[in-house]
Amino acid sequence: MVEHIPTSIVEALIGYPEVGVSDVIIPLITVDEAGYPHVCLLSRAELNADTNHIYAVVASTACRANIWRDRRATLIIFTVSTAYYCKLDAAVLRDDGELLGVVFTILLIKEDGDESFHMEAPRYLPTDAIALKEHWARSRSLLLELQTLRAGEHRD
Secondary structure: OOOOOOOOHHHOOOOOOOOOOOEEOOEEEEEEEEEEEEEEEOOOOHHOOOOOEEEEEOOOHHHHHHHHHOOEEEEEEEEOOOOEEEEEEEEEEEOOOOOEEEEEEEEEEEEEOOOOOOOOEEEEOOOHHHHHOHHHHHHHHHHHHHOOOOOOOOOO
């Protein structure tokens, strides 16, 4: 298990998208019951991090089911020169029926790239309609709740 999450990963996940300003898309990958990868695209409205955990709010029913079943996922985070593939274990889960709040610990981080690379993360343009459809206000509240829970606590 990774003891401390690198600052570059934390900085890539913290913050909040602003309507009308291009922001990053962060892929979360789980595995379905048949063993196939399932991709769920998240925004920073659905993610947060500190030096010990990654916090996520997931609305996708397939991704939620995969996390409940396996308690594992991979998050892909792009910085200017590096892609980080973070293998995650779900430590705490909160399900309100529509959104799954997860406190992840990082099992392993693989880095792809170096200073000679210039990478750009996939991006999207946040709108009021997206914020409403993706429950940004509820996600923000759930992320704050998750941050107050102790790692390792399990809640159904």
